[in-house]
Amino acid sequence: MRANPASRARTGNIAARLGVSPFAFIRAFKCETGLSPQRFQSAIRIERAKQLLLKDDRPVTEISLDVGYDSLGSFIQTFTALTGISPGQLRRLARSAPPDELFTPTADSYARPAPAEMTISACVSDALESEFLVAGLFERTFPAGIPLDGCFIRPDSTSFHLQYFSAGRRASLLVAAFRPLTWLDAWSGHYEALRVCRIDLRLDRREIPTVRLRPVMATDPPLLTPLPLLQILRWTGPQN
Secondary structure, eight states: OOSOTTOOOOHHHHHHHHTSOHHHHHHHHHHHHSSOHHHHHHHHHHHHHHHHHHHSOOOHHHHHHHTTOSOHHHHHHHHHHHHSSOHHHHHHHHTTSOTTSEEOOOSEESSOOSSOSEEEEEEBSSOOTTOEEEEEEESSSSSOSSOSEEEEEOTTOOEEEEEEOOOSOEEEEEEEEEOOEEHHHHHHTOOSSOEEEEEEEETTSOOOOOBOOEEOOTTSOOOOSOHHHHHHHHHHOOOO
16 A cells, blocks of 8 residues: 555455455454554555645646545545645645754644643653654544644653543544654655554543554554644644
8 A cells, every 4th residue: 555555456355365354354454553444545645645745836636646536526625634734735834934944843732622621641751852742632543634632742841731522432642753854844744763652542531541652663554644734733723
């Protein structure tokens, strides 16, 4: 999938080549990645689309075709849901600063609802001084779109608190550590030596998650929400 995001290989055909049933393949795939094959491929396609959008000035329609979408409307809808902004907004915002300018996040909350009912508190025990830390609580079962709440974490204080409304839903907590990167790389999602921790949570339960960072693996869904967008939300507040 990563080598060819536009591939149209069907789950049944892949399962047959592996000698297993489609159900067994989907279950094993989801166990490894946290997503179904279809949703994982959608995430990979949008990751590639982000890179292509910032590479040149080709029309969005051409890029949507390149990553495997026949419908421009379906592409824009999926892109916006998984990144938090439309393809045109991504391109415009990414070009609002010199591409080689360093992205330097400021520690603060960026998407907190008001008022909130419950709080998650956690601490990152293995952060490095050379890394920036970001934490987000996502309503989806994988980190995508605009989080329920989140924050950039100060290097000298690795604890954080996230707030949310209790609704009995599942959510995904993502903590990521990344090294200094340029403005363009921050928008496109090109992270060097990214380390992550993703924890599935029940929002109706009080949990104190343990955050242990690990290197990103090929089976991890991509981090699709652009980090500078979270910084913009810190300044402007979430857009409804």
